[in-house]
Amino acid sequence: MVVRGIGGIILVVLGAVWIAQGVGTMNGSAMSGHGQYAVLGVVVALIGLFLVVRAWQLRNHNLRQRP
Numbered sequence: 001m002v003v004r005g006i007g008g009i010i011l012v013v014l015g016a017v018w019i020a021q022g023v024g025t026m027n028g029s030a031m032s033g034h035g036q037y038a039v040l041g042v043v044v045a046l047i048g049l050f051l052v053v054r055a056w057q058l059r060n061h062n063l064r065q066r067p
Helices: 002-022 035-065
Strands: none
Touching: 002 035
């Protein structure tokens, strides 16, 4: 559960960086200004967000089950 949440957060941050590079906001790499990296960044960020939400749901479910 914790690993899923941390992995999700890392993917969200990585996706945000890829989006910034893809749209040209963050310069200095071969990815800068190439739109396909912005699209990949959105996909990676959404997967990360799904993992964070799922980890949060599992945590809340486990807390409700304890006596």
